[in-house]
Amino acid sequence: MSRKRTMSSKKKLVLSVAAGALVTGGFVATMAPGNAAIPDVVCPGSTVTLSGEAGPPAASSGTFPVGTKLKVTNLDNAQATTVTVNGPSGSCVLLNNAAFDKVREPGKNLIRRARIERVEGGGDAPASAAGGQVVPPATGERVCPGSTVTFSGEAGPPAASSGTFPVGTKLKVTNLDNAQATTVTVNGPSGSCVLLNNAAFDKVREPGKNLIRRARIERVG
8 A cells, every 4th residue: 555645735845966956845956156247357466555645545557448437445444445546657557545544554655465456347467467478678778758757655765666677677767857867676476567776766756746657767777
């Protein structure tokens, strides 16, 4: 004599994580595994510093066009800010004063461990800005045309860091607005063609300005 099994009035729900399917009664609803937006991390390894410019939080960039939204996170203190690019610079992202204050560590003008994400717009980043190999031009040639120059806030004798040239490269930086120039040696990486330390920037700065918009950069050794 066979027994009849009765189904519970409650429908059984089975969630298959591996298959990404939700089974309810006799129906199967597939769940898209990629619904959550994947962060578009750009310019890995880039450092972030400030332009010294006033105004509401914003950024300039040599990689992304005006209107691109970028999220910058300081991995050393977990502070983050999302800014819109409003002009060109020599960095992947260069924050103005108000934006940098949202993520800075007290007393520091450079973020060495930064995470930069593209939130909106901008298209694809060039390979050089995304960590691709950059072949330096011949000695004596002008390099990184159109780049702005700012400073890292680091102490020590005049020196520079660069995301384009290896350690030991000598670069001549001329501020075309006051005709002052300095020749420095690259001593580490950064997110700019050339990022001067305090002593080097003081040799070419205009009083009260923390950014050189009209700079000539030459590779001299």
